[in-house]
Amino acid sequence: MTIRHLFWPAVASILAIVGTLEVHSARGETQTWDEGIHIVAGYSYLKLGDYSWNVEHPPLVKMVSALPLALMGLTAEPYGADGKRKDQIRYGIDFLYKNRRDADSILIAARSANILLTLLFASAVAWWTRRRYGPAAGLAAAALCAFDPNLMAHGRYVTTDFPVTVFFFFACVLWVEYLEEASPRRLLTAAGTIGLALITKFSAVLLLPALVILYAACWIRRPKEFPARRAAIAACTVTATVVLMVVVVYWPETVRCWRTKVPQLSTLVVRGNPTGEILFYLGSKLHLPAHAYLFGLNAVADHNAGGHSSYLMGMRSETGWWYYFPVVFAVKSTMAALAAALLLLAAGLWQAWRREWISPMALGLGLPPLLYFVFSMTSGINIGMRHILPVYPFLYVGAAAWIATRANWRRGIYVLAALAALQIGECARITPDYLAFFNELAGGPGRGPEYLVDSNIDWGQDVKKLGLWLDAHGGKRRARVYYFGNAQMHYYGIDEMGYPEPLDQKGWDEIDEYCVANVTPLQGVYVPLNSLAALRMREPVAKIGWSMYVYDLRKPKASAAR
Secondary structure: OOHHHHHHHHHHHHHHHHHHHHHHHHHOOOOOOOHHHHHHHHHHHHHHOOOOOOOOOOOHHHHHHHHHHHHOOOOOOOEOOOOOEOOHHHHHHHHHHOOOOOHHHHHHHHHHHHHHHHHHHHHHHHHHHHHHHOHHHHHHHHHHHHOOHHHHHHHOOOOOHHHHHHHHHHHHHHHHHHHHOOOHHHHHHHHHHHHHHHOOOHHHHHHHHHHHHHHHHHHHHOHHHOOHHHHHHHHHHHHHHHHHHHHHHOHHHHHHHHHOOOOEHHHHOOOOOHHHHHHHHHHHHHOOEOOHHHHHHHHHHHHHHHOOOEEEOOEEEOOOOOOHHHHHHHHHOOHHHHHHHHHHHHHHHHHHHHOOOOOHHHHHHHHHHHHHHHHHOOOOOOOOHHHHOOHHHHHHHHHHHHHHHHOOHHHHHHHHHHHHHHHHHHHHHHOOOHHHOOOHHHOOHHHHHHOOOHHHOOOOOOHHHHHHHHHHOOOOOEEEEEOOOOOOOHHHOOEEEOOOOOOOHHHHHOOOOEEEEEHHHHOOOOOOOOOOHHHHOOOOOEEEOOOEEEEEOOOOOHHHHO
C-alpha cells in the first residue's frame, strides 16, 4: 500500500495517541495560575452577560471552554458575603473549589474544548498540507505539530495561547490562497479566520502588518491582478467581518454600548504606547464608546509597555530583555523544530543568493512568523514561550513542504520520517510533564530553571503529583510548601505549613518536615530573593513534575540513631 492509501489511517492513529496522552496528562494536573480566572470569566459571560471580568483577553475561547459547564448546574457568585466584588483570582478559586461539582470535573470539562481543538488542528494541518504538497508532507506536518511537547502542553489548558496559534496559522495561509486566486469564497474564508484570530487573543493584531505586506508583495509582482478595486473590496470585507464577529461575540456588551450612555473611549484610553495613541485618535475622530474589546486591547498594550516581572538565566527584570525570546526558542524548541528552522533559513538564503523567485505561499509560510517573532522581541512581558507558539506550525509545515517538493522523493521520505521520529521521541521523553520541556542542548528539564521559570516550567500545575509523592514518602500529606499557583492545597488533602522568615535561623533549625518549593519563587521571581535562600543551598531529593522541588529537612529520630 502507498502513503496515499495509508494517509488517513496514519493521521487517525496520531490523533488517537495524542488525544489519549493529553487527556491523561490533563487529568493528572491541577489548574494552572490563569485557568480558574479564564474559566469563571467565560461562565460569567455565558450565564450573567458580564463582560467586565478578565478584559485583557477576548471572550471567545473562554466562552467555548465554559459551554460544557453550562450543563453542570454550577453557580457563579461574583460578589462576596459582604457585598463587595471579588477579585479575579478569588472569583476563580471559589468557582472551582466551592461549587456544586468537584474541581477536577469542572477543570477537565473546561479543558476538553482546547484538547478537541488540538486534534482538529492536527487534522486540518494534515489535510491542507497534503492538498498543497502531497501526502508525505501532510503526514509529517501533522505528526510534527501533534507531538510537539510545547503545543501539547498549552493545548490542554484553558488559555488563549494554543487557539490563537491555530487561527494565526490558517489566517495567513488562507489569505495567501485568496491572493493566489481571487474569489468571494476564498476572501470570506480568509476574513472569517482572521476574525477568529482577532477575537481569540489581542496579540493577533500582529497579523495585520504581515497580511498587508503579503498583499503588497503580490501586487508588485502581478499589478494587473491587484487593482485598487480589489484592495478596497478585500479591506472592507475583512473589516466588516471582524466588526461583525466582535459585535456578536460581545453581544451583551455591544447592546450595553448601544442602549446606555457609555463613556467615550478617548476619555478612558491609556496613552503612551502606539496602540494607545491609535485608539485615542480613532476614539476621538469616530466618537467610539469604551467597548470591552477596545478597552481590553488598550489594557494589554499598556501592560506590554509597562513590563512584567521576568526571569532569564539568573537575571530578574521588570521590563524584560530584547533577547528573551531568542533564548526561549533555543532552549525550549524541540530538536526537530530547531532542525526545521535551520533548514528553512538555509533554503531562504540559498534562494536569495541564486535570486530565485519565491512563491506567494512560501512567502506566506515565512514572513508572518518572522514578523511575529521580531515584534515579540520588543515586548515587555517576558513570562513564557507560550507567547511565541504561533511560530511553530509555520516551521513544521514549511519544512515538510520544502523537503517534499525539493528533495529526491525517496530521500525526502526518509528525512521527513527522521524528523517525525525525533519529535515523537522527544515527546515520549517528557511525557506527561509537557510544560517543563527543555531540549537536550539545554540540558533537559532538570536544568530548565537555569534559563527560565514561570509558565515555561512552573505554572502551579503539579499539586496532585505532590500529594502522590507525599503518600509514597511517609504516608501523610504534610509538608512545608512555598507554592506558586492558585490550586488549593487543603482541597487535595495536603497539610500545608508555612516557612520561617528568611533571617529566623532558629525557626529554620526547628524544621522537621519535607520542604517543598516551586522553582519560580526559588529563583526569587515575584518574591524577595532571600525568601528561600536556605533551600537553594541544598540539593533537592525530588523534582515533582520538574516544577516543585522537595528538600528533606527531617531530623534523625532517636530510634534511628540507636
